[in-house]
Amino acid sequence: MTEKESISQQPYALWLHGVERIGKTGAQKLVDYFGSPKEVYEAGEKELAAVLTPGVLESMLHAKKRDVHGEYESLTKSGISFIPFYHSLYPEKLYAIPDRPFGVFVKGSLPGKGEKSVAIIGARDCSEYGRYVAECFAGELAGKGIRIISGMARGIDGIAGRKALDAGGKTYAVLGCGVDICYPSSHRNLYRDICDRGGVLSEYPPKTEPHPGHFPPRNRIISGLADAVLVIEARLKSGTLITVDMALEQGREVYVVPGRITDRLSDGCNRLLLQGAGAAISPAQLVKELSETVWKGQWNNEAKAAVPEEEEKHLEKLQETEKALLQLLDFYPVSMAQLRLKMQSHKLLCGLSLQQTIEMLLMLCMEGVVKNEGGYYCLKNPL
Numbered sequence: 001m002t003e004k005e006s007i008s009q010q011p012y013a014l015w016l017h018g019v020e021r022i023g024k025t026g027a028q029k030l031v032d033y034f035g036s037p038k039e040v041y042e043a044g045e046k047e048l049a050a051v052l053t054p055g056v057l058e059s060m061l062h063a064k065k066r067d068v069h070g071e072y073e074s075l076t077k078s079g080i081s082f083i084p085f086y087h088s089l090y091p092e093k094l095y096a097i098p099d100r101p102f103g104v105f106v107k108g109s110l111p112g113k114g115e116k117s118v119a120i121i122g123a124r125d126c127s128e129y130g131r132y133v134a135e136c137f138a139g140e141l142a143g144k145g146i147r148i149i150s151g152m153a154r155g156i157d158g159i160a161g162r163k164a165l166d167a168g169g170k171t172y173a174v175l176g177c178g179v180d181i182c183y184p185s186s187h188r189n190l191y192r193d194i195c196d197r198g199g200v201l202s203e204y205p206p207k208t209e210p211h212p213g214h215f216p217p218r219n220r221i222i223s224g225l226a227d228a229v230l231v232i233e234a235r236l237k238s239g240t241l242i243t244v245d246m247a248l249e250q251g252r253e254v255y256v257v258p259g260r261i262t263d264r265l266s267d268g269c270n271r272l273l274l275q276g277a278g279a280a281i282s283p284a285q286l287v288k289e290l291s292e293t294v295w296k297g298q299w300n301n302e303a304k305a306a307v308p309e310e311e312e313k314h315l316e317k318l319q320e321t322e323k324a325l326l327q328l329l330d331f332y333p334v335s336m337a338q339l340r341l342k343m344q345s346h347k348l349l350c351g352l353s354l355q356q357t358i359e360m361l362l363m364l365c366m367e368g369v370v371k372n373e374g375g376y377y378c379l380k381n382p383l
Contacts, residue, residue, distance in 0.1 A: 006086065006087055006088065008038070009036055009037050009038055009084075010072060010082065010084075011068045011069050011071070011072035012036070012037035012038040012040070012041045012068060013037040013082065013084040013103060014068075014071060014072050014075065014082045014103075015037070015041060015063065015066065015068045015071070015072075016030070016031070016037045016040055016041070016102075017082070017084070017102055017103050017205070018063065018066075018071075018205060019059055019060055019063045020059045020063070021055060021056050021059045022056055022059065022060070024099070024100075024101055024102035024203070025099070026056065027102045028085060028102055029051075030051070031086070033051060034047075037084070041064065041068065045057070045061065048060055048061075075206065078180065078206065079107060080105055080106065080107055080179055080180065080206055081105070081106045081107075082103055082104075082105055082106075083103055083104050083105075083106060083110065084102060084103035085100060085101070085102055085103060087103075089110055090103075090104070090110075091104075091110055091111050091224075091225055092113050093111070093117075093224055093225050093226070093227075094221065094224050094225065096250070097220060097223075097224040097250045098220075098249060098250070099220065100224070101203035101221065102203075103203070104201045104202065104203055104221075105178070105179045105201065105202050105203070105204070105205065105206065106179065106199055106200070106201045107179045107180070107195045107199065107200045107201075108194065108195040108196065108197075108198055108199030108200055109198065109199045110172070110199055110201065111147055111149075111172055111199075111225060115147050116145070116146045116147065116227055116290075116295055117146060117147035117148070117149050117172075117225060117226045117227055118141055118146055118147075118148060118149065118226055118227065118228050118229070118230055118286075118290075119148075119149040119150065119222050119223055119225070119226035119228070119229045119230065119243070119247075120134060120137060120138055120148055120149070120150055120156065120157070120160035120230045120232065121150060121151065121156060121157060121222065121229065121230070121231055121232075121234075121240050121243050122134065122155060122156030122157070122231055122232035122233045122234055122240055123155050123156055123232075123233040123234055123235065123238065123240065123265050124153055124154040124155035124156075124157075125154075125155060125265075126155040126156050126159070126232070126233050126265065127233065127263070127265055128331075128332065129233075129259075129263075129331050129332060130155070130156055130232050130233040130265065131156075131159055132331045132378075133232050133257050133331065134156045134159040134160045134163065134232050135159060135160075135163040136283065136381060137160070137230060137232070137257075137280070137283050137286070138159070138160035138161070138163040138164045138167070138171075139163045139164070139166065139167040140167075140283035140284075140381075141164070141169075141283055141286075141287070142163070142164035142165075142167040142168070142169025142170070142171070143167045143168065143169060144287065145169070146169070146287075147169070147170050147171065147172060147198075148160055148161060148164040148169065148170075148171040148172070149171070149172050149173075149174070149222055149225045149226045150171065150172075150173055150174075150222065151173060151174055151175070151176070151215075151218065151219070151222055152173035152174075152175065152183075152187055152190065152191065152194065152200070153184070154184055154186070154187075155233075156232050156233060157173075158187055158190055160232075161173060161190055161194060162190055162193075164198075165190075165193050165194070165197055165198070170197060170198040171194055171197075171198045172194070172198050172199050172200075172201065172225060173191075173194050173198075173199075173200050173201070174201055174202065174218050174221045174222045174225070175200060175201070175202040175204070175210075175218065176202070176204070176210055176211070176214035176215040176217075176218045177202065177204060177208050177209055177210040177211075177214060178202060178204055178205055178206040178207050178208040178209075179200045179201060179202045179206065180206040180207065181206075181207070181208070181209065181210070183210045201221075202218065203217075203218070203221065204218075215239065216239070216242050219239070219242050219243040219246055220246040220250070222243055223243050223244075223246045223247035223250055223252050224246075224250055224252075226247075226252060227252070227253070227290065227294045227295065228252060228253040228254070228255060228286075228290055228294060229243065229244060229247040229252055229253070229254050229255070230255045230256075230257070230280055230286065231244060231254065231255070231256045231257065231268070231269055231272060231277075232257045232269075233257070233259060233265045233266060233268075233269060234265070234266075234267075234268030234269050234272075235264060235265060235267055235268050236267045236268050236271060237268075238268050240268065241268055241272075244272065244277075253278065253290065253293065253294055254272065254277045254278065255277060255278040255279070255280040255286060255289075256269045256270075256272045256273055256277045256278070256279060256280060257269060257279075257280050257281075258270065258273060258279055258281070282381075318364075318367075318369075320348060321348050321349060321352070321360065322360055322363070322364060324346060324348045324349055325343075325349060325357075325360055325361075325364070326364070326369065326370070326379070328342045328343065328346070328349075329370060329377060329378055329379050330378065330379065331378055331379060332378060333373050333376030333377060333378040334376060334377060334378065335375065335376055335377075336354075336357070336358075336375065336377070339357070339377060340354065340357065343357070361377055368380060368381075369381065
């Protein structure tokens with residue numbers, strides 16, 4: 001189908017998508033059988049009866065009474081696009097997934113052909129550790145031009161999307177409602193910014209309210225748009241694990257950020273590691289592994305080699321005492337008193353004065369290795 005023909009088919013594709021009881025698979029089969037959405041619309045009752053059940057035929061005939069062109073014009077005026085599976089803008093990664101959507105509604109743009117992407121998903125009620133790790137991975141991946149995919153949910157999804165935008169990257173959110181509805185409503189600013197600097201998409205028509213039954217199916221699109229899925233905090237029984245199952249069915253790589261064995265928010269992650277998921281211990285390591293597998297031959301060799309070396313060279317410049325001090329820090333901020341207590345049992349650090357410790361921390365903050373949050377210190381990036 002040429003681009004001109006595709007444009008002329010748009011109103012009929014939107015109409016076909018909205019026919020009740022037909023389903024996405026049925027709609028695609030009808031297009032394959034008749035040749036185009038317009039030919040499906042123009043087919044007579046006898047022709048349709050030959051391939052449809054009586055109930056679906058009734059829905060089809062009833063749908064023909066709608067204002068096809070008026071509905072399409074109203075959609076485009078609202079700033080929403082509908083991209084059916086045969087359209088040139090339909091995301092190429094979705095072609096190969098089982099049960100692909102017949103079409104997707106979009107506010108903003110869609111991932112371009114050949115763009116590298118990683119889905120970042122995880123707990124809605126995440127910990128500060130989860131927040132820190134999500135920001136770390138999303139920011140660094142987006143800064144390297146990797147697109148971030150999520151569901152824009154509370155917690156890890158929303159944090160990753162915001163950080164990707166702050167890093168100057170692009171992010172795409174797949175909703176379990178219409179793209180004209182911001183869900184959750186608390187993400188209104190994030191929703192607006194994603195529409196401006198990425199895209200919000202859904203297979204559900206505009207005005208479709210969020211419903212529990214919509215979210216599991218939308219998860220297949222989240223994983224389908226990504227080259228790999230990164231899980232940051234998930235309980236044993238979690239919606240995040242539904243996305244992981246779908247990713248594995250689609251042949252996507254799954255990586256997990258390890259968590260503490262006493263942390264219930266990490267039980268699902270640690271279980272995935274036991275089952276063979278890849279361990280993601282830093283953005284550099286994740287990019288390196290994906291570059292050697294999924295993106296092999298696509299990633300710029302110089303950029304790929306520089307990713308791990310940048311961190312190594314940065315740490316090589318530090319003195320032994322500074323490196324030792326870094327080993328005492330974690331993602332969780334600690335006070336000066338707590339840090340000084342840890343230093344007493346370290347042979348290189350036990351003799352340092354309070355002033356020397358403050359000066360060393362100040363230097364590490366200036367180097368961008370450590371960050372100070374209200375007098376509490378923690379690592380800024382994984383070692």
